[in-house]
Amino acid sequence: MKVLKFGGTSVGSVNSMLNVKKIVEAIDDKVIVVVSALGGITDKLIKTSNMAASGDSGYEKEMKEIVNRHIEMVYTVIPAGEKRELLLDCVNELLSELKDIFQGIYLIRDLSPKTSSTIVSYGERLSSIIVATLIDGAQWFDSRLFIKTEKKHNKHILDSELTNRLVRETFREIPRVSLVPGFISSDKDTGEVTNLGRGGSDYTASIIAAALDADVLEIWTDVDGFMTADPRVISTAYPITELSYVEAMELCNFGAKVVYPPTIYPVCHKNIPILIKNTFNPDAPGTIVKQEADHSSKAIKGISSINDTCLITMTGLGMVGVIGVNYRIFKTLAENGISVFLVSQASSENSTSIGVRNEDAALACKVLDEEFAKEIEMGEISPMKAEGGLATVAIVGENMKHTPGIAGKLFGTLGRNGINVIACAQGASETNISFVVEGGSLRKTLNVIHDSFFLSEYQVLNLFICGIGTVGHSLIDQIHSQQERLKQERGLNLKIVGIANGHKAMFTRAGIDLTNYREELEEKGMPSSTQVLHDEIIGMNIFNSVFVDCTASEEIASLYKDFLGHNISVVAANKIAASSDYEIYAELKRIARHRGVKFLFETNVGAGLPVINTINDLINSGDKILKIEAVLSGTLNYIFNEISADVPLSQTIRNAKEQGYSEPDPRIDLSGTDVVRKLVILAREAGYCLNQEDVEKHLFIPDSFFEGSLDDFWRKIPSLDADFEARRKVLEREGKRWRFVARFEGGKGVVELVEVDRHHPFYELAGSNNIILLTTERYNEYPMLIQGYGAGASVTAAGVFADIMSIANI
Ligand SMILES: Nc1ncnc2c1ncn2[C@@H]1O[C@H](COP(=O)(O)OP(=O)(O)O)[C@@H](O)[C@H]1O
Numbered sequence: 149m150k151v152l153k154f155g156g157t158s159v160g161s162v163n164s165m166l167n168v169k170k171i172v173e174a175i176d177d178k179v180i181v182v183v184s185a186l187g188g189i190t191d192k193l194i195k196t197s198n199m200a201a202s203g204d205s206g207y208e209k210e211m212k213e214i215v216n217r218h219i220e221m222v223y224t225v226i227p228a229g230e231k232r233e234l235l236l237d238c239v240n241e242l243l244s245e246l247k248d249i250f251q252g253i254y255l256i257r258d259l260s261p262k263t264s265s266t267i268v269s270y271g272e273r274l275s276s277i278i279v280a281t282l283i284d285g286a287q288w289f290d291s292r293l294f295i296k297t298e299k300k301h302n303k304h305i306l307d308s309e310l311t312n313r314l315v316r317e318t319f320r321e322i323p324r325v326s327l328v329p330g331f332i333s334s335d336k337d338t339g340e341v342t343n344l345g346r347g348g349s350d351y352t353a354s355i356i357a358a359a360l361d362a363d364v365l366e367i368w369t370d371v372d373g374f375m376t377a378d379p380r381v382i383s384t385a386y387p388i389t390e391l392s393y394v395e396a397m398e399l400c401n402f403g404a405k406v407v408y409p410p411t412i413y414p415v416c417h418k419n420i421p422i423l424i425k426n427t428f429n430p431d432a433p434g435t436i437v438k439q440e441a442d443h444s445s446k447a448i449k450g451i452s453s454i455n456d457t458c459l460i461t462m463t464g465l466g467m468v469g470v471i472g473v474n475y476r477i478f479k480t481l482a483e484n485g486i487s488v489f490l491v492s493q494a495s496s497e498n499s500t501s502i503g504v505r506n507e508d509a510a511l512a513c514k515v516l517d518e519e520f521a522k523e524i525e526m527g528e529i530s531p532m533k534a535e536g537g538l539a540t541v542a543i544v545g546e547n548m549k550h551t552p553g554i555a556g557k558l559f560g561t562l563g564r565n566g567i568n569v570i571a572c573a574q575g576a577s578e579t580n581i582s583f584v585v586e587g588g589s590l591r592k593t594l595n596v597i598h599d600s601f602f603l604s605e606y607q608v609l610n611l612f613i614c615g616i617g618t619v620g621h622s623l624i625d626q627i628h629s630q631q632e633r634l635k636q637e638r639g640l641n642l643k644i645v646g647i648a649n650g651h652k653a654m655f656t657r658a659g660i661d662l663t664n665y666r667e668e669l670e671e672k673g674m675p676s677s678t679q680v681l682h683d684e685i686i687g688m689n690i691f692n693s694v695f696v697d698c699t700a701s702e703e704i705a706s707l708y709k710d711f712l713g714h715n716i717s718v719v720a721a722n723k724i725a726a727s728s729d730y731e732i733y734a735e736l737k738r739i740a741r742h743r744g745v746k747f748l749f750e751t752n753v754g755a756g757l758p759v760i761n762t763i764n765d766l767i768n769s770g771d772k773i774l775k776i777e778a779v780l781s782g783t784l785n786y787i788f789n790e791i792s793a794d795v796p797l798s799q800t801i802r803n804a805k806e807q808g809y810s811e812p813d814p815r816i817d818l819s820g821t822d823v824v825r826k827l828v829i830l831a832r833e834a835g836y837c838l839n840q841e842d843v844e845k846h847l848f849i850p851d852s853f854f855e856g857s858l859d860d861f862w863r864k865i866p867s868l869d870a871d872f873e874a875r876r877k878v879l880e881r882e883g884k885r886w887r888f889v890a891r892f893e894g895g896k897g898v899v900e901l902v903e904v905d906r907h908h909p910f911y912e913l914a915g916s917n918n919i920i921l922l923t924t925e926r927y928n929e930y931p932m933l934i935q936g937y938g939a940g941a942s943v944t945a946a947g948v949f950a951d952i953m954s955i956a957n958i
């Protein structure tokens with residue numbers, strides 16, 4: 149014999165009702181079917197009662213909707229004929245009783261718990277008679293006659309002994325199909341209608357299954373089984389094939405709504421398996437819950453959470469070593485009907501924290517303050533401290549037992565993502581680790597843990613890309629073309645969750661489709677500003693995230709500090725932050741280290757060339773950088789390689805801009821500012837404290853050319869052409885070339901135009917290439933030389949991409 153329970157979602161629509169009929173009629177065994185109210189009806193009954201009790205005449209409209217929902221259901225699922233007429237008589241009678249009760253409440257403006265229980269019982273009474281008529285040959289039973297409760301601590305609790313006896317008596321002869329309303333019961337002494345609590349139909353079914361020694365209890369709902377996490381929050385959650393009773397209990401007790409927690413015990417006691425199935429997808433295997441579940445796979449089976457948490461903390465040296473303090477805490481709370489779902493006490497015994505629901509917090513504080521009034525007055529214990537708005541998360545799995553490293557992995561993952569754990573608890577059974585976080589971090593917490601424990605084959609990196617000029621655009625193209633390969637071959641899911649340019653920004657947790665992102669940004673993007681980026685990115689509170697700055701903006705660079713402080717790594721093509729005041733640079737590095745995130749800017753010097761990483765590797769392995777000599781400006785090298793009798797200086801500058809080598813304002817290159825910035829960054833990475841103003845500059849363009857607007861500059865620059873051409877001719881005759889060289893030695897930095905002959909390593913430097921010579925303690929007689937493209941969108945974008953990949957750490 150089987151017991152099948154169909155939840156509100158399974159009897160909520162015409163299609164689902166017809167599925168229920170098909171599923172039940174296909175079973176070749178005796179079956180007892182337990183049903184809930186039509187989806188959403190219990191909530192609506194409660195809402196309508198409250199409206200009527202508060203004198204809101206709008207309750208009539210709600211009541212009409214309740215009537216229509218049931219009548220329409222009858223007309224659509226039951227074919228015309230005698231059966232339908234008989235059913236309509238019963239349904240109409242129940243609905244008219246309900247209408248009268250609501251009217252009574254509205255008139256006297258009073259709603260007692262007893263009336264409330266009566267009202268909600270109509271949900272299951274109505275649904276069960278509809279389903280009983282729908283399923284061929286089904287016989288209806290009134291669960292109020294055999295599910296019996298008694299009142300304890302102001303709550304209706306099941307009287308198991310009496311109920312079991314009555315269930316067995318009622319089903320001495322079990323028909324082929326029996327139909328039972330779930331949830332509802334009656335008081336064993338007064339006969340008043342009661343219920344088993346919200347979600348209680350699962351419990352009704354479990355009680356019946358256990359009392360009658362059913363072969364299986366099937367819970368039919370709207371998901372493919374118990375999932376690794378709440379699928380409404382974690383889109384990547386997937387069904388768990390097998391769970392033990394203990395694991396199922398831990399999960400549903402902690403918010404996995406798919407099964408009402410008390411359901412597990414009766415069937416577990418009788419070793420009856422529970423099968424969770426999807427009414428909308430009956431072919432899916434579902435989840436089987438039994439004594440011994442498969443433990444061969446992951447360390448944890450599922451994650452559940454309760455958003456509604458208040459942590460009450462009792463502290464005081466007067467508690468240390470005193471016997472009976474905990475006894476008094478729990479006795480007081482129990483006497484006041486307050487349920488505690490998390491307890492955390494330090495071994496020093498001077499502080500105990502307990503997790504309760506927010507609605508119980510004020511009462512819990514009050515009764516505990518009263519219980520410990522004497523100790524509080526003597527100063528031995530402080531008054532209770534309540535911290536609301538929190539959430540409790542639990543990771544569950546019997547595999548955790550004796551497996552070292554689970555807590556380490558859990559808390560490490562949370563820490564790296566900037567999630568603060570306010571309290572935690574793990575029982576010696578080692579099947580559950582629970583912890584409390586800020587309510588606002590719940591989504592991020594669940595995502596982070598789900599990702600690290602369940603989706604480890606896919607690591608996710610969430611990217612915000614700011615600036616879609618030449619470098620940003622090229623980066624997005626490169627990511628787009630590599631996304632699938634990285635996923636398949638490296639298990640890395642690179643998701644771009646935000647894109648912004650100077651005037652538009654768009655964000656989506658699911659990841660932006662990169663095919664038409666420019667059009668989408670223009671059409672659907674919100675107005676962008678530094679503030680918008682700051683608030684949206686921090687507000688999204690998304691895990692494993694990286695802010696990628698492909699702008700040259702000082703304002704954008706000013707955001708890094710807050711991003712790093714919120715555990716968002718920063719990858720910058722923008723040089724401003726790393727070359728700004730030494731204190732700012734040092735602070736950003738400090739915050740990143742402290743927060744366990746990365747601040748990377750490899751492309752700040754030499755575009756995609758591995759310059760900074762090389763310096764870091766040398767230093768980290770104990771070497772010392774003694775001298776840096778370099779041509780660091782792709783623009784200037786391009787200009788000095790281009791300049792000829794046919795192409796004067798002014799034209800080479802224009803060409804450099806048009807080819808995308810120079811900064812948007814080429815004066816930043818010509819003034820040496822760009823090279824100074826790069827030298828400062830290299831020196832700092834080499835372990836020296838250097839600021840831009842400490843670098844000596846010998847320029848080749850007079851200072852006056854850098855004053856005024858960019859247009860003024862373009863107008864004035866041809867006036868230098870003749871002089872440059874004369875100097876170039878001399879240089880040519882001497883077999884020399886111009887190189888704009890940056891040098892750092894003995895703590896001093898210099899940038900200047902140098903004339904190099906054919907024996908100098910910089911002589912042959914072609915195009916816009918860069919060259920860096922590092923003289924170190926180890927590379928001394930023969931310095932290390934790094935050379936290659938030092939500018940250009942695609943190599944710079946590739947360098948940024950490499951920084952991003954190093955954060956993914958694969
Ligand atoms: N870990 C989980 N596994 C499956 N479902 C979950 C989990 N956590 C929360 N849920 C939610 O529980 C819902 C099923 O419970 P409920 O709405 O009470 O169904 P029913 O109406 O069938 O009783 C699912 O639709 C899902 O959104």
Ligand SMILES: N[C@@H](CC(=O)OP(=O)(O)O)C(=O)O
Pocket residue numbers: 154155156157184185187190191271330331345346347348349350
């Ligand atoms: N109808 C009741 C009982 C129940 O179990 O419903 P569902 O199976 O839809 O969770 C409620 O909403 O609480």
